[in-house]
Amino acid sequence: MPEPTPVPDDPGLTFGQRLKVQRTRRGMTRDVLAGLVGKSGSWVKAVEAGRLQAPKLSMLLRLAEALRVRDLAQLTGDQSIPISLFTGPGHARLPAVRSAVNAMPVLTSRAAPPVGHLRARLDQAWATRHSSPRHREVLGQLLPDLIGDSQLAAHQADSRAERRAAQAVLAEVYALSQFFIAYQPAQDLLWRVAERGMIAAQDSGDLHAIGVASWLMAQAHRDAGDWDAADVVTSHTLELLTRHSDGATTSVAAIHGAMLFEDGYTAARRGETGAAWGRWDAANSVADRLPGTYYHPVTSFSRAIMGAHAVTIAVELRAGGESVRQADRTVSAAIPSRPRRARHEIEQARAYYLDAQPDVALSVLEAANEAAPETIRYNGYARRIILEELDERDGRRQRRASELADRMGLLTA
Structure with a gap:
């Protein structure tokens, strides 16, 4: 046996x-x-x-x-000194969001808001997220009502057309929820929302909704270490989007580009240099065909984001010199979203740290903390760099890392 x-x-x-x-x-x-x-x-x-x-x-x-x-x-194996690297602290508004996700709309007798009204609220929620340094706090305030109303609209829809429209909105509300839940100690809730978002998107038949749900599902699989599952989701979604590429709307084209980059990201994690940069090139070709000022509200896909994506590919390939070259070429201020700009600055910090430039890495992390403290506080890569620097023999670097950790709330998280 x-x-x-x-x-x-x-x-x-x-x-x-x-x-x-x-x-x-x-x-x-x-x-x-x-x-x-x-x-x-x-x-x-x-x-x-x-x-x-x-x-x-x-x-x-x-x-x-x-x-x-x-x-x-x-x-x-030492349970007495646990260090959670990729999971940040639980946000104070997480229980309310969890309750909203778990609620049953069938038990609610009030009338649902019109789908058009929900779409306007959702669009505003995305805009608020991108403009706020405390984006988890603002989402934590908006999501419970938005989740409940969207679930209710999908449940109460009378016609097939109305139901499909409501399900498309609900799928994107679940996508917004994933941005709030990610990196918190709520993996069960993250997967529940991801799966519900995929079901709602497929029920809607809306190509954009399906693309968004798939984009997030591929990330969830990859972050869980299941690269094969991420590959399946990505390849199937790219096949679907390619079939409908002729005459695709700008938002669907952006999802196509975002999925191409995700495929390259996974390839980079595997150490597949040619495949990773090949997918980046394909995504960049899509970005070049988008309007110059366009910025996809969910994926951030745009011309402005491609430099940041190049940094990520180089860092994941552990190409120190190339990652720094890409970091130096990319202007973070061109990214209009505060949390996405902070995420890019964290990737830049990874590049400099990989290239043995810890002082520059700490400077960039300080800038990321200024742009969006609720991005850096929950980001595992930033936490790893700071934890390493706290163990540094150079007292000056150690103090600098300690001060940043204190500003982030890392030492009390």
Whole structure:
């Protein structure tokens, strides 16, 4: 009878065994993981075999980032010092959003607002999110009523046309909800909303709604480490969008470009340089055909975002020099969304940190904190850099990281 497959939370596993389990779960070779953390395949093999001791905190954080391990205890086995890397603190308004998602519209007797009214509220909510540094706070205020009213509209729709229109709005409301829920300790709720959004989008038959739901679902799979599932969602959606590319609206064309980039992002995570940049080129061709000032409210896809996407591809490929070149070429001020601009600045910080320029990385993270503190506070990459710098022997860098961590609320999260 075969031996049972070990699991990471088995208390009898060594660090090396835990590392091997997490690596094989992600479908990574030793050489790929080694490349992601700046080591050799033989180093990974030696650690997994127990010939080398568990690495120091800075390398543990790099391994956790590469493997998308959300808690260092999953690698170390030491439950007394959990460090949640990719999950930020729970927002005070998360319970209200959860309650709204879980509510049953069939139990509500009041009349639903018109779909056109809901669409106007949704558009305004996106605009408010992009303009606010405290975007999670404003979404936490708006979402409970918006979720409830949209669920009610879909439930009460009389005609097929009205139902399809209501489901398209509901799908996008669920998309907006995912931006609020992401990186909070609510993975169950995130998946529930993602799946409901996909169901509502498919029920609507609306190409834009289907594209948005698929874009978010592909990200959810990739962030969970299931790259194969992300590939399936991405390839199927691209096939659908390609079929309808002739005469597509601007918003559908933008979704097409966003999905092409997501495919490149996943390829970069795998270390597939040619495929990653090839998909970026294809996405850039789509962006070039969009109006110059156009900015997709959900995906941020636009001409302005392509430089930021190039930084991300280079960073995920661990190309230090190229990532810095891309970071230096891209003007973050061109991105009209505060949270997306802060996200790009975090990617720039990753580029400089990868290129052994920690002071520049900290400066860019400070700018990101100014642009949108609720982006950087919940971002795992920013948290990893700051945690590494808190462990730095250089007292000046350590103090600077400590001050930034304090401003972010990281030390009290």
